[in-house]
Amino acid sequence: xxxxxxxxxxxxxxxxxxxxxxxxxxxxQQAQALGQSLMKTLKQGIKSSGPVEAIGLCNVxxxxxxxxxxxxxxxxxRTALKIRNPGNAPDEWETxxxxxxxxxxxxxxxxxxxxxTLLSDNEFRYMKAIPTKPLCVTCxxxxxxxxxxxxxxxxxxxxxxxxxxxxxxxxAFTLTKTLQ
Ligand code: HEC
Numbered sequence: 001x002x003x004x005x006x007x008x009x010x011x012x013x014x015x016x017x018x019x020x021x022x023x024x025x026x027x028x029q030q031a032q033a034l035g036q037s038l039m040k041t042l043k044q045g046i047k048s049s050g051p052v053e054a055i056g057l058c059n060v061x062x063x064x065x066x067x068x069x070x071x072x073x074x075x076x077x078r079t080a081l082k083i084r085n086p087g088n089a090p091d092e093w094e095t096x097x098x099x100x101x102x103x104x105x106x107x108x109x110x111x112x113x114x115x116x117t118l119l120s121d122n123e124f125r126y127m128k129a130i131p132t133k134p135l136c137v138t139c140x141x142x143x144x145x146x147x148x149x150x151x152x153x154x155x156x157x158x159x160x161x162x163x164x165x166x167x168x169x170x171x172a173f174t175l176t177k178t179l180q
Pocket of ligand 1: 041042051052055056058059062063078079080082084085088103126130131132133135136138139140159163170171172
């Protein structure tokens with residue numbers, strides 16, 4: 001009897017593991033679409049009118065892109081321990097996950113493909129680490145130019161998303177799928 005119960009528990013476990021694999025693959029695609037769209041907008045903005053103008057573009061476009069891609073079953077967005085947009089503040093699970101990503105990166109692990117998942121009865125959640133790249137320090141680094149600083153404090157008086165070095169955890173993509 002005990003063996004039978006263990007077998008049932010095991011197969012339930014592997015069904016769940018398979019479900020998580022499928023959902024994780026979907027989440028990766030969604031996160032990639034968000035990342036690519038944001039990066040394209042950022043690069044085009046900087047190229048055509050410089051970083052100060054690109055701040056205004058991110059201010060309007062970043063939330064718009066996220067909400068446009070959140071029309072279906074997936075809610076997609078970004079979060080961080082130190083945030084610029086107050087609308088990106090992390091909840092409890094996101095805070096714990098970000099802290100763990102940060103500790104792992106500080107311990108020497110590569111942030112590439114650093115992910116976390118959470119499956120409950122009615123939703124699936126996914127996070128993926130976003131490392132700081134050389135391009136990012138223009139607006140998130142320790143030494144910002146005066147015009148960049150001025151524009152940021154105009155749009156984000158409580159901005160906490162500066163002081164980052166290349167390679168550090170900047171934040172994470174955070175996605176939720178509602179399950180039936
Ligand atoms: C031109 C300035 C600029 C550059 C360059 C830039 N960002 Fe941002 N970043 C912003 C602005 C403005 C916001 C707030 C936009 C919003 O509402 O999500 C932001 C928000 C974020 C957020 C969401 C969390 C938060 O703090 O609100 C993350 C994550 C992020 N940036 C990562 C990056 C990464 C990674 C790079 C480099 C690939 C980068 N940024 C480059 C201006 C910039």
